[in-house]
Amino acid sequence: MAGRSRIRKWLAWIAGALLALVALAVLALALFDWNRARPFIDDKVSQALGRPFTIAGDLSVDWRRDRDAGGLAALVPWPEFTARDIRIGNPDWAAQPQFARLDALRFRLAPLALLAHRVEVPMLQLVQPAVDLERDAQGRATWDFALPQGGAPSAWKLDLRRIGFDRGRIALDDALGQVKLAVEVTPLAGPIPYDQLVAQASDEARADASQSAGAAAGKTLAGQAPRDERVGNARGDLRYLFGWTAQGSYKGAPVKGSGRTGGMLALQDASQPFPLQARVRIGDSRIALVGTLTDPLHLGALDVRLWFAGSSMAKLYAITGVTLPDTPPFATEGHLTAQLRRGGSRYGYHGFRGRVGGSDLAGDLDYVTGGARPKLSGKVQSRLLRFADLAPLIGADSNAQKQQRGDATPQPADKVLPVEPFRTERWRAMDADVAYAAARIVHGEGSVPVEALDTHLTLDDGVLALSPLRLGLAGGTVDGRVRLDGSAAPMRGALQLHARHLKLKRLFPTFQPMQTSLGEINGSADLKAQGNSVAALLGSADGGLKLLMNDGAISRNLLETAGLNVGNIVLGKLFGDRTVKINCAATDLAAENGRFATRLFVFDTDDAEIDVDGTVDFASEKLDLDVQPHTKGFRVLSLRSPLYVRGTLKKPDVGVHAGPLLARGAGAVALGVAAAPAAALLAMVAPSHGDGDDGTCRKVLAKMRR
Structure with missing residues (x-):
C-alpha cells in the first residue's frame, strides 16, 4: 500500500511540474x-x-x-x-x-x-x-523569389x-x-448566397450575349441549360463576401471587369470549395464565369459555368491561347472544368451551346497541355448552319467583313483570283482533333446550295486536314479530303473531291430555264499545289479536273451573274442573247504548274457541237483558247466561224479567226487522243435512276471514244 501511495505522489508531482511548465510557457x-x-x-x-x-x-x-x-x-x-x-x-x-x-x-x-x-x-x-x-x-x-538552394533539407x-x-x-x-491591371477588393455590404449569384451571373451573361451577337443569341442562352450535377448543387453553404473591380489593358485592348469571391481560401482541404464569379470585357470580347476553385496550393480544380461572347472567335486566341477560326459574332455557354498541373493541365468545356451568327452550336471540347503542343479535341454539331456564317472559315467572306476584322489584303486591280493570304501562323501553336456535323444548312440567294456537312478536322504540327469531308450539295453529294501543310513555306495543299448527282435546278434555283431540267453534274478533282492564297495555289496546281453535265441550259445573263466574263462574251459571239439548251458538256483538264490544258472540252447543243482547245494559265491569269463550232445543218450560219480567246481573266479578248482554224482539238480527235479522256468521263455516266437523262452524254462520249 505504501508503494502505491508513493507512485501516486510521484505521478502527481510530474503532472504538476508539466502543468507548471506549460503555465510558465504560456x-x-x-x-x-x-x-x-x-x-x-x-x-x-x-x-x-x-x-x-x-x-x-x-x-x-x-x-x-x-x-x-x-x-x-x-x-x-x-x-x-x-x-x-x-x-x-x-x-x-x-x-x-x-x-x-x-x-x-x-x-x-x-x-x-x-x-x-x-x-x-x-x-x-x-x-x-x-x-x-x-x-x-x-x-x-x-x-519569382530567389529562395536559398542546396544544404540539408x-x-x-x-x-x-x-x-x-x-x-x-x-x-x-x-x-x-502586355498586361496592365489595377484590381480593388472590397467587402460586400452583406453575404450573397451561391445560388442567388449563379442566377444573377446567368442574366448578366445573356445580356452580354444579346449585345455582342444579337437578340437571338440571348434567347438561345436563355433556354433551360442541361443540368450538370457538378455545378450549382450542394452549394447552399457557400457565400460571397468580397467584391472586386479591375481596369487596365491587355495587348493594347482595354480591359474592364468585376466580380465576387469568398472570404476564406482553403489551401489543403480539396473538399472546401472557394466561390468565384467574374464578368470581364477585353476589347469587344466578353467573358463571364461563376463556380468554385478547390485545392489551389496544389493547382487543383476549377469548376465553373462559363460564357463567351464577341465579334469573332479568332480574337479569343490572344486570351485563351486556343487557335479558333474567324467567325461572325458569337455567344456560348457551357460547363468548364480544369485540372491544373505544372507538368500539363486539362480543360473541359462540356455541354456547351450557343450561336455563331445565325447558326446554332453545341458539343463537348477538351484542351490538354503538357505535350509537344497543346491539343484541342471533341465533337461539335449544329442543327442549323447558315452558309454565310461558314464563309469566313473557308475564306469566302466579303472584303467588308475582312476590313471590319482588320485583316483584308488589297486585291490587285488586274487580278481576279483572291490574293488574301491564309492565316497559318497560328496553326503550329496547337494540335486539334475535332469532328463536326451540320444537319441542315441554309443559304441565301445566289449562294452555293450546301445542304449538310460532316467532316473530321485534324491539326498536327501545322498540318490541317479535313478527312473525310462530306457535303450534301444541290440534292447530290461531294466526298473527299483536303490537306493543307501550314508548316511548309510556302504552304502545300492537296485536294481530292468527287461530286455525284448534283441537280442543276437546285444549283441554279433562280434560273427559270433550268427548273424543268432533270440534268445533273458529276465530276472529280485531284490537285496538288503550293502557295499561301487561292491565287498562289491555283497558280501552282498539278493534277486533273473532270466535269460532266447533261440536260442543262445556259445564257449570257446566267454567266454574267456568276462573274464568268469570258464565257459571257464567247456565248454572245456564238448564240447572241438567247438561252441555249445544252444536251451534254464534258470537260477534262490537265494541270501542270498552274497551267490547265484541255484534254477534252466539248459542248453539245441542238444547233452545234462546240470544241474548246487550249490553255488557261492561272499563274499569270492568261487565256489561250480556240473555240470551234461544228454546226448541225444550216440553221445558225454564225456558228460556222471559229473564235479565239486571248487576254486575261480580268480583260479577256475574244474575236473571230480571220481564216480557217486548224483546230488543235480537231487534230487531237483525228489522232484519237480524245479517246482516253472520253472513256474516263464515260465512267461517270451512271445508269439513269429516273431522275435524269444521261443518254445524250453517253452518245457524245461514246462517239469520241471511238
Missing part, C-alpha cells in the same frame, strides 16, 4: 515583449525570401479559441500572432520599391505540433494587403491550412504579356 509567451524579436525575424525571413522583409509595426501575441475547429481544439485557446505594417521589398530592377505591404498579418499557431517539428498554421489573415506585381520584357518577374515543415483576407489592392504590370 506566461512567458503572454508577457514577453515580442518587439525585441523583430530584428531576428526580419533577418531570417529576408534570408529565406531573398528579399528585404520588415515588420515596421508592433509584434504581439493573443490567446484565442478557434471556434471553427472541432472537438477539444475548439475549447483550448491558441496563440494568435499579430504583426503590423509588414513590408516586402522588390528586386533592384523593378520600378516599384515594394512587392507587398500589409497593414497587419495575423496567424494562429498550434503549439503541440511544434514538438513534431511541424509549424501548423490553421489560419492566416491578411489585413488590407497591397501587392505590386511586375514582369519586364526579359521575363524577370517580381513574384529542413526538419521543419510548414502546414498552412487557410488564408483569409479583407479590403486590398493588386497592381499588375506585365511587359512580356
